[in-house]
Amino acid sequence: MKTPSRRIWLYALLLALAVALLSPLASSHPDGLERVAEDQGFIEQAQDAPFEVIPDYVLPGVGNEALATILAGVIGALLVAGLTWGLARLARRSHAAV
Amino acid sequence: MHIPDGFLNTATAAATWVAAAGGVGYGARRLTRTLEERQVPLMGVTAAFIFAAQMMNFTVAGGTSGHLLGGALAAILLGPWAGMTVLTSVLVVQALVFQDGGLLALGANVFNMAIVGVLVGWLVYRLFSRLLGDKDWGRAVAAFAAAWLSVMIASLAAAAELALSGASPWGLVLPAMGGVHALIGVGEGLITLGVLAFVRAARPDLLALGAPSPKQEGAA
Numbered sequence: 001m002k003t004p005s006r007r008i009w010l011y012a013l014l015l016a017l018a019v020a021l022l023s024p025l026a027s028s029h030p031d032g033l034e035r036v037a038e039d040q041g042f043i044e045q046a047q048d049a050p051f052e053v054i055p056d057y058v059l060p061g062v063g064n065e066a067l068a069t070i071l072a073g074v075i076g077a078l079l080v081a082g083l084t085w086g087l088a089r090l091a092r093r094s095h096a097a098v
Numbered sequence: 099m100h101i102p103d104g105f106l107n108t109a110t111a112a113a114t115w116v117a118a119a120g121g122v123g124y125g126a127r128r129l130t131r132t133l134e135e136r137q138v139p140l141m142g143v144t145a146a147f148i149f150a151a152q153m154m155n156f157t158v159a160g161g162t163s164g165h166l167l168g169g170a171l172a173a174i175l176l177g178p179w180a181g182m183t184v185l186t187s188v189l190v191v192q193a194l195v196f197q198d199g200g201l202l203a204l205g206a207n208v209f210n211m212a213i214v215g216v217l218v219g220w221l222v223y224r225l226f227s228r229l230l231g232d233k234d235w236g237r238a239v240a241a242f243a244a245a246w247l248s249v250m251i252a253s254l255a256a257a258a259e260l261a262l263s264g265a266s267p268w269g270l271v272l273p274a275m276g277g278v279h280a281l282i283g284v285g286e287g288l289i290t291l292g293v294l295a296f297v298r299a300a301r302p303d304l305l306a307l308g309a310p311s312p313k314q315e316g317a318a
Contacts, residue, residue: 032163072196077147080145080149083187084187
């Protein structure tokens with residue numbers, strides 16, 4: 001069952017990455033929490049992060065903002081998939097060790 | 099509803115870090131006992147999808163937007179413990195790499211969205227599925243209710259943390275957060291239904307993965 005299904009997972013991952021291609025179309029309005037923080041006057045309490053890697057889902061150094069957003073989305077989706085897969089592998093290994 | 103640093107006071111940030119660490123640790127122990135080999139790739143793909151979908155803000159009303167949280171979706175596809183791991187991975191990468199959600203506030207964000215969001219989604223889905231029986235419309239109602247309530251309860255948890263921190267009074271922040279997330283929750287419900295319908299059409303076998311199987315040690 002493992003070999004034939006491997007390609008399915010590749011397609012599924014590509015499909016998830018395809019969602020990232022749509023990310024430049026996302027609404028740029030403030031989200032629910034930001035809206036409430038603006039309305040109730042505590043938005044200025046927000047502090048800047050102590051370091052920045054890919055702030056605001058825009059990959060630094062890429063001139064075209066839509067492309068920079070798509071690249072940020074693809075990098076993030078792959079990072080998250082890799083981290084989750086690694087954690088799942090770890091959980092399976094300790095399962096086998098029990 | 100990713101809380102940035104600065105909104106929460108030290109006591110609330112510390113308490114939610116402890117609660118998040120305890121919840122994620124407990125979930126990880128349950129995961130090592132229940133995770134099946136065939137779920138491993140689905141966890142990775144679900145995490146990638148939820149990350150990408152969280153970037154897709156949709157407008158709800160009056161210049162406000164929301165996006166999928168995915169807690170109910172992950173719980174329905176994978177079960178609560180794998181779902182919790184998926185959402186935690188997404189939130190950790192968002193905080194560390196994308197500066198979405200604070201570092202001191204990461205405990206609160208994991209508590210609200212990975213623990214509360216996933217567990218509420220899972221419990222509501224189980225309850226409604228049992229009440230409505232094994233019919234297509236029953237499962238759809240259960241998934242919508244699970245998605246909507248998971249967003250609502252997670253937003254009220256965030257509101258409570260803001261009130262406890264003195265950012266805004268209880269009487270203002272609870273109804274405001276609940277009100278806007280009642281709308282965002284409708285989007286959550288529709289996207290969750292759409293994804294589940296797609297998975298059911300493409301790979302109906304995957305939808306059984308989140309269900310507690312009678313023999314966890316069955317031959318894979």
